[in-house]
Amino acid sequence: MPAKLIDGKKIADMYLTEVRDYIKTHGIMPKIVTILVGDDPASHTYVDIKQKTCQKIGIDVEIHRPVQDKDSILQLIQKLNNDSSVNGILVQLPLPPGINEEDIISRIDESKDVDGLHPMNIGRLAYGDESMPACTAFGIIKILENENIELEGSNVVILGRGIHVGKPLYSMLVNRNATVTLCHSKTRNLSAITKNADIIIVAIGKSGYLTGDMIKEGSVLIDVGINKVNGELKGDIDFDSVKNKASLITPVPGGVGPMTVAMLAKNTLSAYIRQHSND
């Protein structure tokens, strides 16, 4: 039986509608400032998608482009931290070489860290506190929950240990009683590990890396990869070889991608509400 395709766009729209309705009902306008440094074309595309989607549901989005220099970025962050009209601050990663990401991200006011990548917000996950969860990781959790995938006691394997997905997702899955294995480029005998997984999340940025012979029958596959191959977007999973073996797959595009933006909107609204809780 062919795997069911998970419609990430549909799930994302559900959350976006929730945020839009809240904004409309309460007559508010939460505001995000995106800091874009450098000329990475993919970053430009993502910033663009986030802006369009957020604006459509009533979130104001400003894009700032400071010069490529640590002090200028930190000065801008300081200014935005102190500006009470700004509810969320987002630094688009990756930063150009030579600028340490932790140094920059950790200077954002953690209550405005709508990307959920501030070390404080990453650390909170380990305490089971998901008040500002990393967007993509949170989006994956929401997909799994919406599809009623059992997490408690499941063997989950994550490929890729980045700060956007692997690291925060591992905490969120442990919070939901999954048994989690984090694999990466130095992992030996990867197939032996993935073949025992009930759920596999692939976030390594290598087109078609996970193939049908690496998975067990009926597994749930979440594809976080976005790779441009001959002008086409391809995931990290080799769709053709897994489609008759897996039970569920997120497609690329239309799977995890839309969820990231929806969770950004959700985090922004949460940040706004918390910042105004004493009004």
Place this chain on the structure above:
Amino acid sequence: MPAKLIDGKKIADMYLTEVRDYIKTHGIMPKIVTILVGDDPASHTYVDIKQKTCQKIGIDVEIHRPVQDKDSILQLIQKLNNDSSVNGILVQLPLPPGINEEDIISRIDESKDVDGLHPMNIGRLAYGDESMPACTAFGIIKILENENIELEGSNVVILGRGIHVGKPLYSMLVNRNATVTLCHSKTRNLSAITKNADIIIVAIGKSGYLTGDMIKEGSVLIDVGINKVNGELKGDIDFDSVKNKASLITPVPGGVGPMTVAMLAKNTLSAYIRQHSND
């Protein structure tokens, strides 16, 4: 061939001597304040051991016992945060029921968090920043490094997802390129997972839980358990059934325990040095 016993006390003494020599040479006296709430007998023992060991190497240790009430604890923390003569603040866990540990720990000035349990310091580990690592987890890393155990590419299984060991250790092992699986009470088929592990760390607080039939030949076993059984201290590993199958084991007592205190001393000195870096 019987497993080699790792002498945690000997490794710990090496680090304690390093800290003592630095303190002596520089004529300084770093100071820790321990906050002890409630009447847990094990907590009293740990606080006592930490105090004696630290004092012996020239660290001043004060123990404060606020009333069992969140506001009183937070007031005390605030006072200690503002007291520049205090370099380290340590809240002995567990706290009595009804007092949320994250709420308390996250109010310690993170630069004085010598236990390494502040969400900010837990989150930093995910960025590869181990400037204030959780003491017990760090102690385990130091044991493995001192015994020249290869971590890169190794399959490491952690049993137990507590904030002292499982969660921070997971990040530190991933930082060293190990493939890490975190298991806990909801894990299914635990034996199938532990049998594939090169290294197993057990931190669940159940005497003799890990038995010889659950491990593979030659594995490295780290026992974090301290259980009182008929007046004797016992670890989480069933020593008799693993001793001829494992290659290395940390004994209880005398394995991980002394390392926790040594890493506390090391963190305290690091905190002191950073706090005085502009003198």
